[in-house]
Amino acid sequence: MGYGRNNWRQVAGFAAEFIPGGEAVIDAVDLARGVSEGVGLSRLNYTKGGHPLVELPWQPPGPPPDPQRAEAVGQQAWNVLFADETRYSARSLLDQVGNLLVPLPPAELDMVVRRWGQQGLERWDSLTHVEDENGEPAYDWRRQAELFGWLLRTVSPYGAMLIGTWMPCSQPEYDPECQCGDHGWVLPEGPFAQVDGAYFTQNWQRVSGSTEAMSWQDMDQGRFGTCWFLTSIQAVIQANPQHAPGHLRLEANGTVTCTLYDHGRAVDITMVPDLPYGHGRLWSAAGHTEDARYAETWPGYYEKAAAIIRGGYDEIVGGWAYDAFCLLTGKVPQELDLNSPWLCHEAADRRGRGQALAVGTVGRGDDREKLAGGRLAASHAYFVKDVDVAGGRICLGNPWGDGATRQMWECWLTLDEARTYLCKVDAVETW
Known part of the structure; x- marks a missing residue:
């Protein structure tokens, strides 16, 4: 999220011999990249017209999984999920599914999500839209944010991508209004290399966490008309450098959680870490480079969280700093x-x-x-x-x-x- 600002090769030859582990950093980054600076889309986790589904390393917390229990609970929850919502209210079915799945350890919950696949996840998502006799959905947007946030933070990176792909409410809609066919979503890679437990950025700075380097200078608006929101982030971070690290965090499974405010109440928005992409560049906000491999991506996740809370990227095109300040700080x-x-x-x-x-x-x-x-x-x-x-x-x-x-x-x-x-x-x- 806080990728370095400079091209790492600009300083590598000069700095490596003076930094403990510097040569190892070069070797690690070269190995991770595997190719020269001319890397094309084939090196990116990029999917035209959809979301990437890529297996990534994950060490699940908690005890080892019990496949038999996961299978039994998953089947029971499946039966509830596909019960008749006209006979049992959608809210009741959703609550029962949640009560069955919440006690599962992360590894077992991930097994259930994978086993359910597209059919089960789409059904789970559709129940949140079923309206009651008053025309209200089973879960309001705040309850949905809580539901999707819990799921996305708990499962594996691949499980989170399944949710992001087959549960549309967990992702904002993205319409580039372009017929070129070269639009989709990408998982940025970034140049971080780990040596002896410490991370090095492109400009050879040791960082203790991905949010440490957040700065108001790290802003490039991208292609969405969100200047009202992005420049308000710049203003807030310049006034209070601790605000962004306290409101944006990278979860253990690679998902990203951004804290925004609704009528003064904090709302945690957890997101799959993919971003809109098109025409060979990030379509969303980024830092000092358009290269999706090495972009400082935290502005894009702020922007994506706002799109989720507002109902899509189209809903955050154009606005006022007054509204952005309310979203960012919860204050009037x-x-x-x-x-x-x-x-x-x-x-x-x-x-x-x-x-x-x-x-x-x-x-x-x-x-x-x-x-x-x-x-x-x-x-x-x-x-x-x-x-x-x-x-x-x-x-x-x-x-x-x-x-x-x-x-x-x-x-x-x-x-x-x-x-x-x-x-x-x-x-x-x-x-």
Whole structure:
């Protein structure tokens, strides 16, 4: 999730001899990759039009599995699952299935999931949509998130991929609106190599966990119109660097859990670790590279969690930082007065107190339109990156990424320019 920023070969020859185990790291990464920099899609766990199903190493926690018990409980749960929901309520059937499966150790639950396969998982998923006499589904979205989260965190990586493939409610819908046929989902690999129990990133830093390297600089919006959400993440992480590691974690089986908020209540969204892919690059948000093998993928998982909680990627295209701040922090943002002569002072004061600030630019809904002599995009969201109180200026950061030319990466605005080009400024507590 927190893959390194630099091409690892840029420093390998210089650093390896000075780092304990450096040569072993090179050998391990070379062995893992097996080919040169020109790796194609055949080296990626990529599936056109669907989700990858790949066996990955997994050490199940708990006692060794009892195949006979797994078979007996799985068959009993299967019978309940396929009972007549018009005679027994779907909610009752779902609760009975859960009561049967929850006590199983992870290895046995994984055996049940594999044995059920497509037919059983699709049936389990369909029951969550059955409506009662009041037109309400058997499980509301929060109960579904709890159900899918428990399943995805417990089973093997392959079992999680089965769930992600055959239980549609566990994955957000992804429609690229493109007829090229080169779209699907990919499992990013990443360049991490392990030596003597420690992990090394591409730029030869030891890391104790995949979330350690999360930074607001690690952001490239990708192809979805989610600037309102992604730049709000930048604002929150810049204000509180501990926020992302506390709200995004890699589970032991490789799934990813992101904590978002609904009306102030925390909701854990657990996801299969695949991401949208197309045209030879990650379609979702990433870090400093479009290469799905080595991209910093944590922004994409934040984006995917928002798509799950909102009902699909189409549902998070376009929005306001106000709503993003509510999703990310569970707190109610406050709007600043753009016409105040003390705007810079207030912005600096709020940033000094650990608050995150984000803005929206004026426009007619097309961020290809340029403002301020080409320095800003219209109908776009930015975060307040810095404030120059003495000079009466604010600096905006762009979620489009820190490119080599830094064009449109940041923009300084005077107070008059801010009033001309901005339509909204929101601030929220992050601690």
